[in-house]
Structure formats: C-alpha cells, structure tokens
Amino acid sequence: xxxxxxxxxxxxxxxxxxxxxxxxxxxxxxxxxxxxxxxxxxxxxxxxxxxxxxxxxxxxxxxxxxxxxxxxxxxxxxxxxxxxxxxxxxxxxxxxxxxxxxxxxxxxxxxxxxxxxxxxxxxxxxxxxxxxxxxxxxxxxxxxxxxxxxxxxxxxxxxxxxxxxxxxxxxxxxxxxxxxxxxxxxxxxxxxxxxxxxxxxxxxxxxxxxxxxxxxxxxxxxxxxxxxxxxxxxxxxxxxxxxxxxxxxxxxxxxxxxxxxxxxxxxxxxxxxxxxxxxxxxxxxxxxxx
Amino acid sequence: xxxxxxxxxxxxxxxxxxxxxxxxxxxxxxxxxxxxxxxxxxxxxxxxxxxxxxxxxxxxxxxxxxxxxxxxxxxxxxxxxxxxxxxxxxxxxxxxxxxxxxxxxxxxxxxxxxxxxxxxxxxxxxxxxxxxxxxxxxxxxxxxxxxxxxxxxxxxxxxxxxxxxxxxxxxxxxxxxxxxxxxxxxxxxxxxxxxxxxxxxxxxxxxxxxxxxxxxxxxxxxxxxxxxxxxxxxxxxxxxxxxxxxxxxxxxxxxxxxxxxxxxxxxxxxxxxxxxxxxxxxxxxxxxxxxxxxxxxxxxxxxxxxxxxxxxxxxxxxxxxxxxxxxxxxxxxxxxxxxxxxxxxxxxxxxxxxxxxxxxxxxxxxxxxxxxxxxxxxxxxxxxxxxxxx
Numbered sequence: 198x199x200x201x202x203x204x205x206x207x208x209x210x211x212x213x214x215x216x217x218x219x220x221x222x223x224x225x226x227x228x229x230x231x232x233x234x235x236x237x238x239x240x241x242x243x244x245x246x247x248x249x250x251x252x253x254x255x256x257x258x259x260x261x262x263x264x265x266x267x268x269x270x271x272x273x274x275x276x277x278x279x280x281x282x283x284x285x286x287x288x289x290x291x292x293x294x295x296x297x298x299x300x301x302x303x304x305x306x307x308x309x310x311x312x313x314x315x316x317x318x319x320x321x322x323x324x325x326x327x328x329x330x331x332x333x334x335x336x337x338x339x340x341x342x343x344x345x346x347x348x349x350x351x352x353x354x355x356x357x358x359x360x361x362x363x364x365x366x367x368x369x370x371x372x373x374x375x376x377x378x379x380x381x382x383x384x385x386x387x388x389x390x391x392x393x394x395x396x397x398x399x400x401x402x403x404x405x406x407x408x409x410x411x412x413x414x415x416x417x418x419x420x421x422x423x424x425x426x427x428x429x430x431x432x433x434x435x436x437x438x439x440x441x442x443x444x445x446x447x448x449x450x451x452x453x454x455x456x457x458x459x460x461x462x463x464x465x466x467x468x469x470x471x472x473x474x475x476x477x478x479x480x481x482x483x484x485x486x487x
Numbered sequence: 488x489x490x491x492x493x494x495x496x497x498x499x500x501x502x503x504x505x506x507x508x509x510x511x512x513x514x515x516x517x518x519x520x521x522x523x524x525x526x527x528x529x530x531x532x533x534x535x536x537x538x539x540x541x542x543x544x545x546x547x548x549x550x551x552x553x554x555x556x557x558x559x560x561x562x563x564x565x566x567x568x569x570x571x572x573x574x575x576x577x578x579x580x581x582x583x584x585x586x587x588x589x590x591x592x593x594x595x596x597x598x599x600x601x602x603x604x605x606x607x608x609x610x611x612x613x614x615x616x617x618x619x620x621x622x623x624x625x626x627x628x629x630x631x632x633x634x635x636x637x638x639x640x641x642x643x644x645x646x647x648x649x650x651x652x653x654x655x656x657x658x659x660x661x662x663x664x665x666x667x668x669x670x671x672x673x674x675x676x677x678x679x680x681x682x683x684x685x686x687x688x689x690x691x692x693x694x695x696x697x698x699x700x701x702x703x704x705x706x707x708x709x710x711x712x713x714x715x716x717x718x719x720x721x722x723x724x725x726x727x728x729x730x731x732x733x734x735x736x737x738x739x740x741x742x743x744x745x746x747x748x749x750x751x752x753x754x755x756x757x758x759x760x761x762x763x764x765x766x767x768x769x770x771x772x773x774x775x776x777x778x779x780x781x782x783x784x785x786x787x788x789x790x791x792x793x794x795x796x797x798x799x800x801x802x803x804x805x806x807x808x809x810x811x812x813x814x815x816x817x818x819x820x821x822x823x824x825x826x827x828x829x830x831x832x833x834x835x836x837x838x839x840x841x842x843x844x845x846x847x848x849x850x851x852x853x854x855x856x857x858x859x860x861x862x863x864x865x866x867x868x869x870x871x872x873x874x875x876x877x
Contacts, residue, residue: 200697201694201697204693204694204697208691208693302525305525305526305529309529310525310526310527310529310530311529311530311714311745311746312714312715312717312718312746314717314721314746314749314750316751322724322725323727324725324726324727326727335697335700335726335727337725337726339725408721409691409693409722410691411714411715411718413527413714414526415526415527450691450694451691451693451694452694453694454685454694454695455694455695455697455698458683458684458685458694458695458698459684462686
C-alpha cells in the first residue's frame with residue numbers, strides 16, 4: 198500500500214514538472230500554450246539522442262535538455278509567440294495546436310516514430326525495500342530520484358516567485374503591463390525569461406519522463422490532456438496549486454489502476470469533474486487576480 | 488485540307504495512345520499496399536515495405552508476363568484513412584490485390600470493400616483471429632495471437648508455471664491473447680489468478696506491475712503491442728519482480744526483434760512464443776536476413792517483415808498459377824492451400840479458413856555475437872488458428 202502511495206507521488210511529481218511551465222504561461226502570462234507538450238518532447242528527444250548517439254551520461258543530459266528547450270522556447274517566444282499575446286484566446290489555441298502538430302510531424306520525419314528506449318545508469322535502476330508484508334514500502338531508485346529533483350525544483354520556483362526581485366517584477370508585469378513598464382520594468386524581457394524557464398521545465402520533465410512514460414512523436418498529444426487537467430484542477434495562479442493537483446492526480450491514477458484495474462483509467466477524469474464542480478476555478482485561486 | 492490532315496493525324500495519335508495505355512493497363516498487375524508508415528505503428532509499415540520490396544528485387548518485377556506495380560499508401564493506423572485509401576486503390580487505381588493492414592481495425596474497415604469488389608486482400612500484419620471471417624476475400628500471412636498464446640499455455644504448465652497473472656492491452660489482439668492463453672493454461676492444469684487489461688495508451692505500468700507483484704504468481708503473461716513491450720520489461724525489472732521469483736512470459740511482441748537490442752541485458756532469459764525469430768536456424772532464413780540487412784542497413788527483420796515477405800510470395804505464386812490472366816476470384820482460389828518454406832519455417836494457407844497454419848516456437852532471449860536474439864528451443868508444429876475451430 199505504501200508502495201502504491203510512493204509510486205503515485207513519483208508519478209504526480211513528474212506530472213508536476215511537465216505541467217508547471219504551462220501553469221506559469223497560462224496563469225501568469227495569460228497565454229494558452231497548447232504546444233507545451235512539444236517542448237517536453239524536445240527535452241526528451243535531446244536526452245535520447247545524446248545518450249544513444251554520443252553516450253553522454255544521463256545526469257549531464259538533464260541540464261542540457263533543460264537549457265535546450267529553454268533556448269528553443271526563448272527563440273520561439275521572440276519570433277512567434279510575442280505577436281500573439283494580445284490576440285484572442287482562440288487564436289492562441291489554434292496557433293499553438295498547429296505548432297504541436299508541426300512538432301509531431303517533424304520528429305516523425307527526422308527521427309522516426311518508434312518508441313525510444315534509454316538505458317539508465319546502474320545506480321538508478323535498483324530498488325530499496327523497507328518493512329514487511331502489507332506495510333512494505335518498495336522504492337524504485339529512479340522514482341526516488343524524480344521525487345528529489347521535483348522537490349528541489351518546487352522549492353526553488355516558489356522562492357524565485359515570491360522572494361526575489363525577478364518574481365516581483367514578473368507579478369507586476371502580469372497584473373498590469375502598462376504600469377509595470379512605466380515603473381521601468383522591461384516587460385518584454387521578463388516575459389521572455391519566464392517563457393524560456395517554463396519551456397525549459399517542460400524539457401526537463403520530458404527528459405525525466407522518457408523512462409517512465411515512454412517517448413514517441415505523439416507525446417505532446419498524448420499528455421496534453423494530463424497537463425490541462427493538472428492546470429485546470431490546480432488553478433493557474435500559484436505553483437502550490439498545480440503541485441497539489443499533480444500529486445492528487447498521480448496518486449489517484451496509480452491507486453485507481455491498482456485497486457480497480459477495470460475502471461482505473463477513468464479515475465483521473467472522474468476526480469477532475471468532481472473537483473471542478475466543487476471549485477470551478479481550481480483548487481487554489483488567488484484573490485484579486487484579474 | 489491541311490486542317491483535315493492534321494485532325495486525322497491527331498485522331499490517329501489519340502487512338503494509338505489509348506490503345507497503348509489500355510494495353511499497358513492490362514499488362515500491369517497492381518498491388519495496393521496499405522500500411523502505417525507514420526505514427527505509432529510506423530515500424531510495422533517500414534518492416535513490411537522493406538520486405539515486400541526485397542521480395543520483388545529477388546524475384547523480378549515481371550510475373551507470368553505481367554509487370555508488377557506496388558502502390559504504397561500510408562494509412563497512419565487510422566481505420567477511416569485505411570478505408571478511404573483502399574477505396575481509392577480499388578476504384579481509381581484498379582488494383583488487382585490489396586495488401587498490408589497494420590492493425591486489426593484497419594483490416595476490418597477494408598473487409599467489406601474487398602468482398603464487394605472481389606479483390607483479394609492479403610493481411611500481412613493484423614493478428615486478431617476473427618479478421619479472416621470478415622470477408623471471404625481475406626488471406627492472412629502473418630499470424631494470430633490465439634496461435635501464439637495457446638503455445639505458451641501448453642508450454643508453461645509443463646515447466647513449473649502453474650499460477651499466472653495475465654496483463655494485456657485492452658483491444659482485439661490483447662483480448663484474444665488473454666482468452667486463448669487462459670483456456671489452454673486451465674486445460675493443462677494451470678490457473679490464472681488475475682486478468683489485468685491496461686488501456687492501449689496507458690502511460691505508466693507501475694500500478695499494474697505492483698499488483699502482480701503483490702499477487703505473487705509463478706509468472707506474468709504479457710501481451711502489449713511491440714512498442715510498449717520494452718517499457719513493460721524495464722519496469723518489470725526495476726520493480727525487482729524477477730528477483731521476487733516471478734517469470735516474465737508472453738507472445739513474441741514483447742521481445743520484438745526490431746527493438747530487442749535496445750532493451751539491454753535485462754531482457755535475457757525472457758521466454759516467449761511466436762512464429763518467427765530473426766535467429767531462426769534455417770538456410771532460407773539466413774539468406775532472408777542477410778539480404779534484408781544488406782538492402783536496409785541498420786534494420787533487422789522482425790515478424791512483421793516476414794509477414795510481408797510471405798504475403799508477396801503468396802501473391803506472386805497465385806499470379807503464376809493463374810498464368811497472369813485470372814480475376815480476383817481466381818487469384819483468391821490460387822492463394823488458398825499454398826504450402827511453402829518461409830523464413831519462419833514451413834507454412835500453409837488453410838483453404839477453409841484462408842488463415843496461416845505454421846509452427847510456433849518457444850524462444851528465450853540470449854546473447855549471440857554481442858547482440859540479443861530470441862533463440863528457439865522448442866517447437867509446436869503446424870498450429871492452426873484456435874479461433875477458427877469453434
């Protein structure tokens with residue numbers, strides 16, 4: 198039972214890294230970026246290619262995946278996304294979903310559509326068991342690693358958003374662009390940085406997730422629903438919301454599949470419906486947000 | 488006067504051209520190959536296309552005086568698209584034979600058109616038992632999951648595996664595998680203590696595998712489409728299930744030759760039952776594998792490739808038997824009952840069911856020359872599809 202809880206937490210944490218960037222762009226920047234999964238896929242493929250073609254160690258691939266996707270995010274923000282900030286949401290949805298399809302097709306064309314398999318280093322492959330019988334806790338080392346990385350990231354993100362000058366600038370730019378610009382904040386740079394970090398996080402999530410979730414060109418479409426559920430349930434105004442939502446969904450998904458396998462895949466959706474009926478704005482809503 | 492002469496010449500030219508083209512039409516024999524070349528099942532499409540082209544390169548592109556033309560269409564494994572493409576092939580291109588069909592729903596979507604237009608339809612991949620019953624014009628050269636699963640149900644209890652949990656993808660072939668494996672295992676004195684069905688797009692196998700671990704069976708029987716097989720196997724090992732004394736068995740899809748090498752040494756010792764292994768020790772197969780790898784560097788033929796290769800052979804032989812003149816029905820008759828030596832071993836197209844009868848091998852993953860292979864160690868001869876016996 199504890200093992201199930203543990204697996205659920207690890208799965209939830211993974212969903213959180215994958216989705217938190219979307220929560221940032223959607224909630225803070227008010228841009229509906231359905232191409233978020235494509236950035237995650239880019240991170241995944243960077244890792245796979247580096248490991249398969251150049252034998253780069255796994256741990257080194259993770260930062261490369263982060264910066265690679267962040268760079269791509271920055272370039273695209275500057276060239277494609279910025280002109281769309283003031284357009285209606287429907288335009289943004291159409292644009293970003295189109296971008297997703299292009300990403301899927303390009304990966305399919307250049308790399309091939311098979312499942313990509315990576316070989317983790319030995320020390321991440323094992324498993325540690327504590328306790329006996331019903332209360333046995335079996336922890337896969339890789340899942341433990343995911344939890345550690347995500348926990349560290351969450352703390353860092355929370356710190357940046359609430360305690361640093363960049364965080365205050367971002368929040369100011371989001372709440373009122375004109376006043377923020379008047380105060381001497383370079384709104385464009387703040388948004389560029391935020392978007393890049395959001396994409397980078399997605400890329401890191403893709404790199405970490407390649408082992409657990411599998412990686413093929415349909416990745417952005419397959420997981421779009423999960424990202425959106427995390428963001429919808431968690432609300433978009435903070436990062437604690439998506440974190441709790443991701444954990445809740447991860448645990449519910451894993452436990453549902455364990456205890457009622459025949460119904461398991463639907464647990465997530467049922468839970469989402471219940472929560473959204475109860476709190477249509479998501480679990481956590483910042484008071485006074487526009 | 489000049490004008491009239493010009494018109495006459497033009498008319499003659501047009502006549503000559505139409506005659507030539509109608510002659511050409513009679514003389515080409517068109518095979519419409521509908522396969523998933525992009526999307527999740529693309530590896531199936533690539534393997535079959537490569538094998539079909541290899542067969543043509545080896546056996547010439549003129550058979551019984553007719554030039555063979557292969558028209559390849561990508562259906563991206565979407566049944567609606569398969570249906571539309573097949574229709575175009577029948578109506579516009581006037582193909583003589585339809586072939587390919589990567590997944591079961593695609594084959595089912597096309598079946599009624601094959602019946603209506605009396606076009607033989609050679610299924611080279613899709614493996615649900617009931618496909619050949621969907622149209623009297625369907626012939627299959629791949630395999631059925633029931634065939635493969637039953638062999639495992641025979642082998643397992645004799646080798647100390649009595650309590651089994653099954654884990655299959657929740658769609659046609661998975662349900663076939665579950666059903667026929669269980670029937671045979673129970674018949675042989677074994678028992679299935681739990682049957683798990685996972686969604687086809689289920690991303691994480693962790694909860695299902697944990698459940699299996701807690702149930703402590705002798706073995707876990709798995710069928711998932713080949714791409715997902717590697718993920719199941721890795722998570723199986725990560726969870727330490729092999730150390731807990733649970734064996735991993737299944738049909739050959741989980742140790743697909745196309746991907747086996749990427750799975751790493753963790754796959755060593757996994758026992759599966761299937762109709763083809765790249766390492767099948769026969770002269771015919773050695774020649775086939777060598778030629779295939781030479782023509783497609785970096786690729787290794789898997790069970791899909793052999794389905795495509797033999798499918799082409801069935802078409803070629805039928806064309807020869809009808810001396811190049813037969814219509815769809817005659818071709819179909821000539822396909823029934825063919826017996827030949829395939830790279831997989833002897834095979835036979837059953838005239839009653841139009842399905843393939845073949846040996847099913849039990850294989851264990853082993854290392855040879857630094858590469859992983861499914862090495863055959865036992866065989867169940869001439870397995871007829873159990874799905875047809877009732």
